[in-house]
Amino acid sequence: MYSIGQIAMILGISTRTLRYYDEIGILIPKYIKGENGYRFYEEWQIADVKKIMKLKNAGLSLEEIKEITEKADDRRFINIIENRAKIIEKQINELKEMMANLNILKEYKEIIGTVEKTNFTVKIVEIPENTVIEKNVIINLKEVGKVVGELYEEIAKKRLVPIGNHVIKYNNTEYDPENSDISIFIPIDSNSTKNNEYKNFNGGEYISVIANSISERELAYRHLIDWINANNINAELTPIERYSMKEGKFNIEILYKIKK
Numbered sequence: 001m002y003s004i005g006q007i008a009m010i011l012g013i014s015t016r017t018l019r020y021y022d023e024i025g026i027l028i029p030k031y032i033k034g035e036n037g038y039r040f041y042e043e044w045q046i047a048d049v050k051k052i053m054k055l056k057n058a059g060l061s062l063e064e065i066k067e068i069t070e071k072a073d074d075r076r077f078i079n080i081i082e083n084r085a086k087i088i089e090k091q092i093n094e095l096k097e098m099m100a101n102l103n104i105l106k107e108y109k110e111i112i113g114t115v116e117k118t119n120f121t122v123k124i125v126e127i128p129e130n131t132v133i134e135k136n137v138i139i140n141l142k143e144v145g146k147v148v149g150e151l152y153e154e155i156a157k158k159r160l161v162p163i164g165n166h167v168i169k170y171n172n173t174e175y176d177p178e179n180s181d182i183s184i185f186i187p188i189d190s191n192s193t194k195n196n197e198y199k200n201f202n203g204g205e206y207i208s209v210i211a212n213s214i215s216e217r218e219l220a221y222r223h224l225i226d227w228i229n230a231n232n233i234n235a236e237l238t239p240i241e242r243y244s245m246k247e248g249k250f251n252i253e254i255l256y257k258i259k260k
Helices: 004-011 015-024 045-057 062-070 074-090 096-101 108-112 141-157 214-230
Strands: 031-033 038-041 123-127 130-139 167-170 180-188 199-201 204-211 240-246 249-257
Touching: 004 015, 004 038, 004 045, 004 214, 015 038, 045 062, 062 074, 130 141, 141 180, 180 199, 204 214, 214 249
Parallel strands: none
Antiparallel strands: 031 038, 123 204, 130 180, 130 199, 167 180, 167 240, 204 249, 240 249
């Protein structure tokens, strides 16, 4: 089983959205625990979430999605898609992205299929304490690159020496890609600083897995969370992501710190 926070992190949607889907009956968690109502989901519900996300990206309303998920009626499914295509054709200048996503009939098997399994290597790594230049922000994750650029500008301006690529630390278990509470930092050589004006990143033992591209991020998170749960590891709930470049693509090392 996965907690609501783990499902959100794996699929890149907000916990708030998952709670709303539960409220309106589109996606009901398999198990609700205790007075606080902690929500837990089965593995097969990942495919359900992906189906809902795909239909939503195609411009269908939540009412239409609910009707599709509640009733196994292929004719009604096709009618809904065809009606949406007519609307998009009328609004083509504003809805080009939506038209690109409206390939639902060809991709129907993908929508209802199971999540593909990919092999990842999980490691326990030791990260040393180091000095970092850091910025805490609440930001849409699509805009992280702008902040990273600002940090590198400050590094160049103050003649600091970077000793690694940028890192994202999530500060809240309430994952929301559009309003993420994160710290973005870049490790720097402490010998290049003058007045101890920069923070220290506390090192320690971390559980690590590497996604070789942005597209692998979802599966990497799922594999790592499964591994942590299967091995009963007492790990912090918020991860960090270390980025590096390989052949023009970002590699993402996902890490959860082991609690002592």
